[in-house]
Amino acid sequence: MDKLDNGYRVLKIKEIIEETPTIKTFIFDWDMKEGKIPVPGQFIMIWSFNGVLDEKPMSISKIDTVKGEIAVTVKQLGEFTKHLHSLVVGDELGIRGPYGNGFKVHGENILVIGGGVGMAPVKCFGEYAKSLGKNVDFIIASITKDELLFFDELCSSFDVYSSTDDGTCGFKGFASHRLIDLLKSSSYDMAVVCGPEIMMKGIYDILEESGIPGQYSMERYMKCGIGICGQCCTDDTGWRVCVEGPVFSSTYIKEISEFGKYHRDSAGVKH
Numbered sequence: 581m582d583k584l585d586n587g588y589r590v591l592k593i594k595e596i597i598e599e600t601p602t603i604k605t606f607i608f609d610w611d612m613k614e615g616k617i618p619v620p621g622q623f624i625m626i627w628s629f630n631g632v633l634d635e636k637p638m639s640i641s642k643i644d645t646v647k648g649e650i651a652v653t654v655k656q657l658g659e660f661t662k663h664l665h666s667l668v669v670g671d672e673l674g675i676r677g678p679y680g681n682g683f684k685v686h687g688e689n690i691l692v693i694g695g696g697v698g699m700a701p702v703k704c705f706g707e708y709a710k711s712l713g714k715n716v717d718f719i720i721a722s723i724t725k726d727e728l729l730f731f732d733e734l735c736s737s738f739d740v741y742s743s744t745d746d747g748t749c750g751f752k753g754f755a756s757h758r759l760i761d762l763l764k765s766s767s768y769d770m771a772v773v774c775g776p777e778i779m780m781k782g783i784y785d786i787l788e789e790s791g792i793p794g795q796y797s798m799e800r801y802m803k804c805g806i807g808i809c810g811q812c813c814t815d816d817t818g819w820r821v822c823v824e825g826p827v828f829s830s831t832y833i834k835e836i837s838e839f840g841k842y843h844r845d846s847a848g849v850k851h
C-alpha cells in the first residue's frame with residue numbers, strides 16, 4: 581500500500597441490484613483521480629451510522645473508471661448486513677479505503693474461481709484482466725442455482741463453468757470437483773480464488789498439484805482495517821490480513837498454518 585487514506589467519505593447509494601435472494605450489489609459514485617483508483621481484490625470499510633452502528637469490511641466488486649463508480653456486493657448474514665439490505669437508493673453510508681493489496685495479473689490464461697459471495701472480488705479482477713487482453717475463464721460455485729452470483733452477466737463475455745451442490749445448474753458437486761474436471765482439457769498460467777476457506781483449501785491442493793500459481797483472498801475478523809489493532813493477524817506468520825492481504829499468493833499462503841483449519845472471532849477465540 582503506497583499511502584493510507586483514512587478519511588471517511590459519506591456516500592449516497594446510487595443504485596441497488598438484487599443479484600440473488602440473499603445478495604445485493606450497492607453502487608456508489610467514486611472519485612477516480614490518480615492515486616484513488618482501487619485495485620481489484622482490495623476492500624473498503626463500510627460504516628453505518630443510522631440504525632445499526634457498526635463498521636465492516638466489504639470487497640470491491642466493480643471498478644468503473646469511465647462512469648466513476650465502485651460497488652460492493654453483500655450477502656445478508658447477521659445484523660449489519662440485514663441493515664444494509666434494508667437501505668434504499670439515496671441512503672448514505674460512511675466509507676473509508678480502499679485497503680489491502682489486491683490481485684496481480686500474471687500470464688495470458690487466467691482462471692477465476694469464486695464460491696458464493698466470494699465471487700465479489702474475483703469477478704472484479706476477471707473483468708480487469710480481460711480489459712488487458714487476457715483470456716479469462718470462470719468457475720462459479722454455489723449451493724443452488726438461484727445463488728450463483730453474476731452467472732448470467734458473465735456468461736455473455738466469458739467461458740463460465742458452474743457448479744452447484746444440488747446440481748440445479750451445471751456440474752453437481754463442489755468447485756474443487758469442477759476444477760479437476762476442467763484441468764483435464766484446459767491449462768492456465770494463474771488462478772485467483774475467493775470463497776469459503778474450506779473450498780479455497782481444496783482448490784489450493786489441486787492447483788499446487790497441477791503447478792498453477794494461485795492467489796487467494798482471505799477473510800479474517802477485522803476491526804481497524806489498517807494494520808493497527810492486530811485483530812486479523814494469522815498464525816504463525818503474524819501477517820495482518822488487512823495490510824499484507826487480503827490476497828495471498830500460493831508462496832505465502834502455505835506459510836499461514838491456520839489456513840483451511842481455523843479462524844478467530846472478534847474476541848480472538850479460535851473456531
Ligand SMILES: Cc1cc2nc3c(=O)[nH]c(=O)nc-3n(C[C@H](O)[C@H](O)[C@H](O)COP(=O)(O)OP(=O)(O)OC[C@H]3O[C@@H](n4cnc5c(N)ncnc54)[C@H](O)[C@@H]3O)c2cc1C
Nearest residue numbers: 636637638639653654655658659660661700799800801802
Ligand atoms: C477483506 C474482507 C472482505 C469481505 N468482503 C465481503 C463481501 O464482498 N461481501 C460480503 O457479503 N461479505 C464480505 N465480507 C464479510 C463481511 O464483512 C461479514 O460477513 C459481515 O461483516 C457480517 O456482518 P453481519 O453483522 O451481517 O453478520 P454477523 O452475524 O456479525 O457475522 C457473520 C459472520 O461474518 C463474519 N464477520 C462478522 N463481522 C466481521 C468483521 N468485522 N470482519 C470480518 N468478518 C466479519 C464472521 O465470520 C461472522 O461469523 C468480507 C470480509 C473481509 C474480512
Ligand code: FES
Nearest residue numbers: 803805807810822
Ligand atoms: S483489522 Fe486491525 S490489524 Fe487488521
